[in-house]
Amino acid sequence: MEGNLTFLGTGTSMGVxxxxxxxxxxxxxxxxDKRLRPAAMVRWIAPKSGSERVVVIDTGPDFREQMLRSGARRVDAVFYTHSHADHIMGLDDLRPLSFAAAREGGPIPLYATAETRATLERIFEYTFSPDATYPNRARVELKPLEAVTAVYEAEFTAIPLKHGNLDIVGYRFGRTAxxxxxxDIPEKSFALLEGLDHLVLSALRYKPHPSHATVEQALNWARRIGARNTWLTHIAHELGHEATNRSLPEGVALAYDGLNVGVTL
Ligand SMILES: [Zn+2]
Ligand SMILES: [Zn+2]
Ligand SMILES: [Zn+2]
Incomplete structure (x- = not known):
């Protein structure tokens, strides 16, 4: 099935x-060179129901602005990569979308690892606590992340990754990751990354960082994984779009906010 991947934000945690x-x-x-905090959207028409489905990967502090820019008017599910602020702090902006979802059928499912779920429950206690009384809280539901999660006729595979000493996840959907x-990419995760059309990889800057890959590390993984196209994201202000793109090998480019690519799910 054909769909679309939209880069909602391609900046590092501080934005550019x-x-x-x-x-x-x-x-x-x-x-x-204007980069909101990192997030992505996957859209497709589910063949059986014929309805458009919208899945978001992470809801960072710029989520509201990103949704407005995308033109999407619904979110059917969220997949979280990890619980750092630049990936979760927009969760509350799911509220208006979640009211519509709840009227249609139920709360918006939020898929995340146990560690991320625990952090979301703590930070958004007024949303998730069984004792929450705040009447306008988001109608969302934390769901455990399976190795493969099926949503609306598509499948999202969790890809175990290292982020400094944190265990986090990336996602593969169809021929895109x-x-x-x-x-760091654990050795056994490479087996989950074969046969990709599009690979999205974070690459902060040239200078080493304890918990983020440099451009050089990302290029090494890109070569090994061998996707037809590799897009770099989570980009710091050390990397100017045009100058950096000129220096990258064929098939690799910096992504940018609003970039849309067709994907096979
Ligand atoms: Zn981040
Ligand atoms: Zn992080
Ligand atoms: Zn700067």
């Missing part, structure tokens, strides 16, 4: 421009 910074990338007039905040 970065507050307080006047570097060449932060002051660039190229719209590709979205792996953000990676500092």
């Amino acid at each position: 421009p970065t507050l307080g910074c006047a570097c060449a990338v932060c002051t660039s007039t190229d719209s590709h 979205y792996l953000t905040d990676v500092s």
Whole structure:
């Protein structure tokens, strides 16, 4: 089945421009150098029901703005990669969408690892506590992440990754994989990444970082995985869009906010 992947945000945790910074990338007039916090959207028409389905990977602090830009008017499920602020702090903005979802059938399912679920329950206690009384809380439901999760006739496979000393997940859907905040890919995860049309990999900057891959590390994985196209995301202000893209090998490019690619699910 055919679908679309939209890069809702391609910036690192601080976003680009970065507050307080006047570097060449932060002051660039190229719209590709403006990066909201990292998130992605996958859309497809589910063949049996004929209805459009929208899945979001992470709801960071820019989620509301990203939804408005995308033009999407619904979210059918969220898959979380991990519980850092730049990936979760927009959860509350699911509220209006969740009211509509609840009227249609039920709460929006949020798939996440046990560790991420525990953090979401703590931070958004007024949403998830069984004693919550806040009447306008999001109609959302935390769901355990299986090795493969089926949603609306598509399948999302969790890809175990390392992010510094944290165990996090990326996702494969059809012939596309979205792996953000990676500092290492465990050997057995490579078997889950064969035969890809599109590989999304985080690449922070050139200088090493304890919990994020550099451009060079990402390029090494990209070569090994051998996807037809590799897109780099979670990009810091050290990397200008145009200059960096000129230096990247064929088949690899920096993604940018709003980039849409057709995907096979
Ligand atoms: Zn991040
Ligand atoms: Zn800067
Ligand atoms: Zn992170």
